[in-house]
Amino acid sequence: MEKLQVGRATLRWLNGGVNFLDGGAMFGVVPKALWSKKYPVNDKNQIELRTDPILLQLDEKNLIIDSGMGNGKLSDKQIRNFGVLEESALEKSLADVGLTVNDIDYVLMTHLHFDHACGLTKKVEDEYQSVFKNAVIYTSSVEWKEMQNPNIRSINTYWEINWKAIVNQVETFEGELEVLPGLRMIHTGGHSDGHSLLIYEDGSECFIHMADLMPTHGHQNKLWALAYDDYPVTSVHQKEKWMDIGYQKNAWYTFYHDAYYRAIQFDETGEKKNYLERQRYKYK
Numbered sequence: 126m127e128k129l130q131v132g133r134a135t136l137r138w139l140n141g142g143v144n145f146l147d148g149g150a151m152f153g154v155v156p157k158a159l160w161s162k163k164y165p166v167n168d169k170n171q172i173e174l175r176t177d178p179i180l181l182q183l184d185e186k187n188l189i190i191d192s193g194m195g196n197g198k199l200s201d202k203q204i205r206n207f208g209v210l211e212e213s214a215l216e217k218s219l220a221d222v223g224l225t226v227n228d229i230d231y232v233l234m235t236h237l238h239f240d241h242a243c244g245l246t247k248k249v250e251d252e253y254q255s256v257f258k259n260a261v262i263y264t265s266s267v268e269w270k271e272m273q274n275p276n277i278r279s280i281n282t283y284w285e286i287n288w289k290a291i292v293n294q295v296e297t298f299e300g301e302l303e304v305l306p307g308l309r310m311i312h313t314g315g316h317s318d319g320h321s322l323l324i325y326e327d328g329s330e331c332f333i334h335m336a337d338l339m340p341t342h343g344h345q346n347k348l349w350a351l352a353y354d355d356y357p358v359t360s361v362h363q364k365e366k367w368m369d370i371g372y373q374k375n376a377w378y379t380f381y382h383d384a385y386y387r388a389i390q391f392d393e394t395g396e397k398k399n400y401l402e403r404q405r406y407k408y409k
Contacts, residue, residue, distance in 0.1 A: 126221060127387045129401055131377055132307070132327025137180040138387050138403070139218035141193025141244060145171040145208030151340070153352040164343030165385075171208055173384040174340070175403070176240050178215060180222070181233075183325075184305055187224060188231040189257065190323065190334060191381055192244030198286065199243075213244055229257045233310060234264040235336035236320045237272045241381070242287040253290045263304065265312040266297035268319025278355065279317070313338060313367075315360030316351065322367060324376075332377040332388070338364045340382040342389055368395070 129136045148170050152160040157170075166172050179190040193213040203209070219225055235241065245262070246253040264272075275283040288295075302310045308325045316337040323334040337353075338360055339345065347365045350357035371378060372393050379388045383403070390399040 126218065127401055127404060129377065129388050131325060131332045132330035133183055134325055135182040136379065137222060139178045139180055140214040141177040142213045143173065143175055143211045145173055145210065148172045150352045153350050155349050160343060164341055174382045175384050177381060178244065179379060183308060186230045186305060187228050188233055189229050190233050191235055191241040192232060194240060195243030197248060215244055226256050227259050229260045231304060232257050232260045232262045233304065233323060234262060235322065236268050236317045237264060238282040239284055239287065245287055246290045253286050255290045255294060260294060261296055262291055262294045263296055263298065263302060263310060265319040265321050266299055267312065268317060269295060269297045271319055313363040315356050315363050316354050318355060331374045332379055333367060333371045334379045335367060336381060339378065341380060342383055342386045
C-alpha cells in the first residue's frame, strides 16, 4: 500500500477496483497519436484505470476520498461494457492498516458517478445498506441534486442504489467547504455540474486532488478534456486555474484513476519534480 506524507496529512491508497475504458473517450478530441505517448494503451484501444479511494488521516480523523467500484453491484453486461477486471477490496485494504469501515469519520465525494460512488452502499439480503455507517458524507449540493434527479444524459451513471441508503448521512455545501483545518472541498463543475476538487495546505506543504478534471498523469495538458465531461469548457478553465495554483505551490497532485502514479509533485514550470508510483501486480 503506497503512502504519502504531506504536512500533517497521511495519504494511503486503498484497493477500489480496476476497469479498462476506451482511450479515445478518456482523451476526448485529442488525437491518439498524441495521448498514447502520455498514457499506455492496449491493442483494443483501452487504457487501464484504477478506482482506488484514498485514505486520508488528518488530526486524528479518518477520511475516505471517493469510494471505489464496490462489489456485486454491476451486471454481467456492465462488467463487460465498463471493462471491469477487478471489483473493490476496500475492507481488506483498511484491515491492513488496522481499520474498518466503521472507523471512517468522513467520506469526501468529488462527484457521484457510479465508478466513484458504488462503494458507498452494499447489498445485504434484499436491501442496500450504507457501508460507512458512522461517517458524514460530503458532496456539493449541485451534485447531490443531480444524483437524485438525473437528466437524460446522466441517468446512466447516477444510480438510486448508490444514494437511497445514505440520505441521512449526506451533508452538502455551496461553493466551498473547510472539512478540517487546511482541507477544503471546492465546487468546480466541468466533469459533472457538481464536480468538486480537494486542496490541502499546511504551511508550505500542499496537495490538490483534481479528481476527474485530471484523472491521470496523462491528462496534465490543460486543454485535454474527457469526452465524458458534461461541461468540457468549464473543465479546461478549472484545470488551467488549479494547475497554475498548484505549480506555484509545488503541490502534490493525487490520483484516483491513474494506474501508474499515485501522486506527482510538479515544479513552478509544470515539470515533474517528485512522484509516487503505484505498485504494479498481475491481476488474477
